[in-house]
Amino acid sequence: MPVAEPAAAVPLIWQPPAGALWSGRWVDGASSMPVHDPEDGSFLGRVTDAGPAEVDEAVTGVATAIASGESWPAWRRREALDAAAHLLLRRRELLTEVISREGCKTVREADSEVSRAAETLRLSAQQAGCLTGETLPFSDTPRGHDRLGWYTREPVGVVAAITPFNDPLNLVAHKMGPALVGGNGIVLKPAEATPLTALAFAQILLDAGVPGNRFAIVPGTGSGAGRALVGHPLVDLVSFTGGYRTGNEVARTAGAKKTLMELGGNNAVLVLGDADSESAARAVVAGAFGVAGQNCLSVQRVFVDTRIAARFTRDVVKATEALRVGSKADERTDIGPLVNEREARRVEEWVREACESGAEVLAGGRREGAFHWPTVLTGVPADARVMTEEVFGPVLTIEPFDTVDEAVARANDTLYGLQAGVFTAGLEIALDVAQRLRVGAVMVNDSSDFRIDAMPFGGPGRSGIGREGVRYAVEAMTEPKIVAVRRGAIRADS
Structure with a gap:
């Protein structure tokens, strides 16, 4: 069967205000790169080709916002991500077009991905009520008999995320939803082939009330923006989805950082x-x-x-x-x-x-x-x-x-x-x-190609490090913080 002739190229119904986003501002970097439809090569737009300077500005902006201690309580995170899930569905037609035009999905596949991404954000919002710890058994050892304490789950800090082209909306949601609901900041580099979808998603987060200084989108190449991002000293955790060989390069560049990687399957x-x-x-x-x-x-x-x-x-x-x-x-x-x-x-x-x-x-x-x-x-x-x-x-x-x-x-x-x-x-x-x-x-009695977004997702060997899936990503993107109180050393009336 021959390939059906593509329709005449038409402009996208949505274009980003600029080629990247950081510190709550749409900005154009010093360099740009074109985005084309892989079906017919038609030109769709230009985005920033971020280099080390732009990545540093983006990461520093997010890190500064986190370090400032500005309050963004869990209930507000939940409300913002719930609102973003609803906005995704309201903008289904726009997102379906962008996903399909710049990527490789048919319109039916792209439409289905919008639904999946909305569910991912909904599940992320629910995790705001699950950021709980527990008391610790200090009295179970003689050295702790005069203490009581507990731990809470706290954000790791700044998350660097890199996503592939094949699920340009839902995999972005799988990085950003858990990172944000966990109280982190996040800087995301989307796949070179599909940056427009990530930028459309960024606009939805802004419109839903996510503080603009909590996240950034830095399009660019793996050797440019990607390398600068995962190696940045202010990044605390790297979340990468892609191929095994690239994963090795990410790990070498990241150094002694937490990593969360899904690297594919056979x-x-x-x-x-x-x-x-x-x-x-x-x-x-x-x-x-x-x-x-x-x-x-x-x-x-x-x-x-x-x-x-x-x-x-x-x-x-x-x-x-x-x-x-x-x-x-x-x-x-x-x-x-x-x-x-x-x-x-x-x-x-x-x-x-x-x-x-x-x-x-x-x-x-x-x-x-x-x-x-x-x-x-x-x-x-x-x-x-x-x-x-x-x-x-x-x-x-x-x-x-x-x-x-x-x-x-x-x-x-x-x-x-x-x-x-x-x-x-x-x-x-x-x-x-x-x-x-x-x-x-x-x-x-099903193929390997089944997943719900609440599953722990990943595998042994070359398939990656850790598990994604919303709840499990939130756990990876937060860490326990212990408070231990020595009784008798604090006056009740002080």
């Missing part, structure tokens, strides 16, 4: 012999090719029982070939472009490499510009990059297995460990497999 789905092949195939196709596979939870490797492998594979190929590749603006489109043509060429190269090593293409396997057709491979060597690395593109591999032990071993044969899925009609075998899979989450 997610497996196991389809056991008693599974409903047709429903499993539908779920796998949906989980593999949403956002053109540019999703850390995308299904990448499928291991299917030999007894049903032929039928399951046939169902997957049929469902894959029914997907419509076309313009993001078309409501009928299932698969839009990758974030740029360079990434589409990379995916094409990985597929070609697998095929040269013996893999067979069952569906897709072609590229036009930034579009790469949803691709199903089988017979893929275990050492091919589409098996060992995170593809972050619309590529799915299917391989048969003879025993469940073999399937679990092959699913675990990866340096990543984000999420996995298992399809089976048996509860006992589902629980056994779930226990043995080395991942952060196992979805039973």
Whole structure:
């Protein structure tokens, strides 16, 4: 099926007042960078290309606001984030357009992301009432018999956040909501490809009553703004979502700071012999090719029982070939472009490499510009990059297995460990497999591509450090502060 022709380029219905935001002011930096629609290359606008000087001004402004002790109590944080959640939904049409135009999501996917981001802010607001501590057992040791005390949860200070292009609104909300409700300041660098969404979100926070000196948005490159931000001496915690290799660079640059990282996955789905092949195939196709596979939870490797492998594979190929590749603006489109043509060429190269090593293409396997057709491979060597690395593109591999032990071993044969899925009609075998899979989450009778925003989100190995998900991010972005009182040393009438 050919790529549908994009509609004629039209200006965005929203443009930021300036290319960046810090100290409560919209500002333009010394340099700027263009933003283009990856589908047709049309120009959408310009944003600041922040360098070390601009980043320093932004971080210093937020740090100064935090250090001033200016009161922003928890109930006001809750009210502001609740108001922001409502404003997101009221501006759904605007945000849907910006997300889809500058990024790689279809309009349907972008609209869904607005709902997700509103829920993330709602969950963040609720955490204002959960910033509680507890009393401490000083009397449980002879050294503490004359003391009483407790701890509270206090903000860590200044959070530096870096977000990727694939969820340009909801992942920004996942950084900023927990940071702000925890009482922190935050400076965010959005992905180079999708800064306009983050700036639109910043306007919503201002309109909702979030103090402008509590947060900043500094668009720019990873080597410029990103490096200056995570290495800044006034930053107390770095929250990064992106690739493993970049995560290593972030950790080296940050030095001895707290870090919270989600670094992707190479997610497996196991389809056991008693599974409903047709429903499993539908779920796998949906989980593999949403956002053109540019999703850390995308299904990448499928291991299917030999007894049903032929039928399951046939169902997957049929469902894959029914997907419509076309313009993001078309409501009928299932698969839009990758974030740029360079990434589409990379995916094409990985597929070609697998095929040269013996893999067979069952569906897709072609590229036009930034579009790469949803691709199903089988017979893929275990050492091919589409098996060992995170593809972050619309590529799915299917391989048969003879025993469940073999399937679990092959699913675990990866340096990543984000999420996995298992399809089976048996509860006992589902629980056994779930226990043995080395991942952060196992979805039973669903693909790996499922998450609610209240979940602890992350995984072992290359998949990251710590857990996101609103409650767990708030915990990471606050820390205990103890108060211990020695009885007898304080006069009641003093």
